[in-house]
Amino acid sequence: MPLFLRFYLERERAILGTITVVFFLCFWEGLTRGWWADLLGPVLGSAAARWRISPIFLSSPTAIARTAIRLFSAGEIWNDLRVSGLEFLLGFVLAIAVGIPAGLAAGWYRRFCFAIEPFLSALNATPRVALLPLIIIWVGIGIWSKVLIVFLGAVVPLCLNALAGVRTTDAKLLRVARSFKAAEGRLFLTIILPSAVPFILTGLRLGVGRAMVGVVVGELYAATAGVGFMITVAGASFQTDKVFVGVVIIALAGVLMIEALARLERRFETWRPKVGAAT
Amino acid sequence: MPVKLEAQRICLEYYQPRTGRRLLALDDIDLAIMDGEFVSIVGPSGCGKTTFLNVVDGLLPATSGRILLDGKVVTEPGQDRAMVFQDASLLPWRTVLGNVLYGLECQGIGTRPARQRAQHFIEMVGLQGFEHHYPYELSGGMQQRANLARALVMDPQVLLMDEPFAALDAQTREVMQEELLQIWRQAKKTVLFITHQINEAIYLSDRVIVFTTRPGRVKQSVTIDIERPRKLAVKRDPRFLQLEDFVWNLIEDEVRKTMLADRSSRGSAEVGPPDSGV
Numbered sequence: 001m002p003l004f005l006r007f008y009l010e011r012e013r014a015i016l017g018t019i020t021v022v023f024f025l026c027f028w029e030g031l032t033r034g035w036w037a038d039l040l041g042p043v044l045g046s047a048a049a050r051w052r053i054s055p056i057f058l059s060s061p062t063a064i065a066r067t068a069i070r071l072f073s074a075g076e077i078w079n080d081l082r083v084s085g086l087e088f089l090l091g092f093v094l095a096i097a098v099g100i101p102a103g104l105a106a107g108w109y110r111r112f113c114f115a116i117e118p119f120l121s122a123l124n125a126t127p128r129v130a131l132l133p134l135i136i137i138w139v140g141i142g143i144w145s146k147v148l149i150v151f152l153g154a155v156v157p158l159c160l161n162a163l164a165g166v167r168t169t170d171a172k173l174l175r176v177a178r179s180f181k182a183a184e185g186r187l188f189l190t191i192i193l194p195s196a197v198p199f200i201l202t203g204l205r206l207g208v209g210r211a212m213v214g215v216v217v218g219e220l221y222a223a224t225a226g227v228g229f230m231i232t233v234a235g236a237s238f239q240t241d242k243v244f245v246g247v248v249i250i251a252l253a254g255v256l257m258i259e260a261l262a263r264l265e266r267r268f269e270t271w272r273p274k275v276g277a278a279t
Numbered sequence: 280m281p282v283k284l285e286a287q288r289i290c291l292e293y294y295q296p297r298t299g300r301r302l303l304a305l306d307d308i309d310l311a312i313m314d315g316e317f318v319s320i321v322g323p324s325g326c327g328k329t330t331f332l333n334v335v336d337g338l339l340p341a342t343s344g345r346i347l348l349d350g351k352v353v354t355e356p357g358q359d360r361a362m363v364f365q366d367a368s369l370l371p372w373r374t375v376l377g378n379v380l381y382g383l384e385c386q387g388i389g390t391r392p393a394r395q396r397a398q399h400f401i402e403m404v405g406l407q408g409f410e411h412h413y414p415y416e417l418s419g420g421m422q423q424r425a426n427l428a429r430a431l432v433m434d435p436q437v438l439l440m441d442e443p444f445a446a447l448d449a450q451t452r453e454v455m456q457e458e459l460l461q462i463w464r465q466a467k468k469t470v471l472f473i474t475h476q477i478n479e480a481i482y483l484s485d486r487v488i489v490f491t492t493r494p495g496r497v498k499q500s501v502t503i504d505i506e507r508p509r510k511l512a513v514k515r516d517p518r519f520l521q522l523e524d525f526v527w528n529l530i531e532d533e534v535r536k537t538m539l540a541d542r543s544s545r546g547s548a549e550v551g552p553p554d555s556g557v
C-alpha cells in the first residue's frame with residue numbers, strides 16, 4: 001500500500017471531518033466576502049448578487065474569530081462565562097444529588113415509586129421552561145432562577161434513567177447475592193448499582209443537554225449576565241458576530257461535556273464486550 | 280454414614296395472579312442424603328427440580344414441611360450450603376477472581392485470607408491464568424468452572440448444583456463431569472445435583488432420584504452401584520446402559536403425561552410456574 005494511502009486510512013476519521021468543516025467555513029466566509037458572487041457573476045449575471053450576503057446578516061468565520069479574540073482579551077466575556085458556568089454547575093450538581101438517589105430509591109422501593117410517580121410524569125411531560133415566569137416571580141432574575149430551571153431540566157432524565165437501571169437488574173444476579181446472604185446494603189452496592197451505571201450515564205448525557213437548554217433559555221428570558229444574556233443583548237443590537245461567539249461557546253461546552261462523559265463511560269465499561277459494526 | 284441433609288414432607292404451592300389459581304409445584308417430598316453422598320434429581324422439565332433446590336438453599340420458603348441439615352431446621356440461605364447456578368450467573372463487572380471472592384466478601388472475610396482461598400479454588404477448577412478475565416472473555420465451560428469455584432470457596436458442607444452443565448456443548452460437558460467427580464473426591468462434599476440428562480445423573484451419582492411430572496413428587500430412588508472412581512468409558516458399560524434404560528423408563532411415562540397435560544391445557548391459557556421462580 002502506498003505510504004500516503006496508509007497515512008490517510010489510519011487517520012480517516014479526523015481527515016474527513018476536518019475537510020468537511022473547512023469546506024463549510026470557506027463557503028460561509030465566501031458568502032459574506034462575495035467570493036461566490038464574483039465567481040458566478042459571468043454565468044448568472046445580475047442574479048449572482050444573491051450569493052453576496054451582508055456581514056451584519058450572516059457574519060463570517062473570520063469576523064467571529066476576531067470578535068472572540070477581542071471579547072476574551074478585553075475581558076468583558078469572562079463574567080458572562082463565570083455566571084453561566086456557575087448556574088450550570090450548581091443546577092446540575094443539585095440535580096445529580098437529588099435525581100440519582102431518588103431514581104435508585106424509586107426503582108428499589110415500589111411504594112416510594114408510586115408516591116413520586118405523579119410528579120415525575122407531570123414534570124417530564126411539561127417543558128420546564130414554561131415554568132420560567134413563575135420561577136422568576138419566586139426567586140428573581142439572579143442566578144438562582146437559572147439554577148432552578150437547570151435543576152428541573154436535568155433532574156427528570158437523571159431520575160428516570162436511574163429508576164430504569166434498577167428495574168432492569170438481572171434477577172439471576174440478585175438470586176446469587178441472596179444465596180450468599182448478602183446484606184441489603186451490599187446487595188445494592190455490588191449488584192444494583194453496577195447494573196444501573198450504564199443507565200445513569202445515559203441519564204447524565206441527556207441531563208447535560210437539558211441543563212444547557214435551561215441555562216441559555218433562562219438567560220434569554222431574564223438575566224443580568226451570562227452567555228445567554230450576552231446573546232440576547234448582542235442579537236437585539238445586530239451584533240451577529242457576538243451572537244455567534246456565544247453560540248460557539250455553548251456548542252463547545254456541550255461537546256466537551258459529552259466527550260468527558262463518553263470517557264467516563266469507557267472507564268466503566270471495561271467488562272463489557274465491544275459491540276458494533278466492523279467498520 | 281449419618282444423614283446430612285433431609286427434606287421432610289416438603290410442599291410448595293404457587294399463587295398465580297393471572298389466573299387466580301393456586302398451583303401445586305412440589306408435593307410431599309421426603310428425601311434424605313447421607314454425608315458425602317452424591318445425589319442427583321432427574322425428572323421431566325417443569326417438574327419442580329429447580330424449585331426444590333431453591334427450597335433447600337432457602338431462597339424459596341416451602342408452603343409446608345422442613346429442611347434439616349445435620350438435624351437442624353434451616354429456613355434461609357447459609358454458609359453450610361452453596362449453590363452452583365444454572366447459567367453461570369457471574370457478575371459481569373467482576374473478574375473471575377472478583378466473582379470467586381464475592382461470597383467471601385458477603386461473609387465479611389478479610390481480603391488477604393480470602394484471596395489465598397480464592398486462588399486455591401481457582402486452581403482446583405483449572406482457571407489459573409484467567410483470574411483477571413471478565414466473564415465475557417471466557418467460554419461457557421470456563422464460566423461454569425468459575426461458578427463452581429465461587430461455590431466451593433465458601434467451603435460449604437452441601438453443594439447444590441442446578442443443571443450446571445446444561446448449556447455446555449457435549450464434549451465440554453463430559454470433561455466437566457469427570458472433573459467434577461475429581462473435585463468432589465478431593466473436597467469431600469455432599470452434593471445435590473439437578474439435571475435432565477439421565478446419563479449425566481447416573482455417571483455422577485451414588486443415587487438418582489426420579490421426580491414425577493408436576494406436582495413434583497419422588498417417584499423412585501435408584502441406587503447406582505457402579506464402583507468408583509469412574510472413567511468416562513463407564514458410560515458404555517452394559518451395566519451403565521441397563522441403569523440408563525431403567526431410569527429412562529421411569530421418566531418416559533412422566534414425560535408423556537406432561538405432554539398430554541400441555542396439550543389438554545392449551546387454550547385454557549394455563550402456564551406453569553417458572554422452573555426457577557424466585
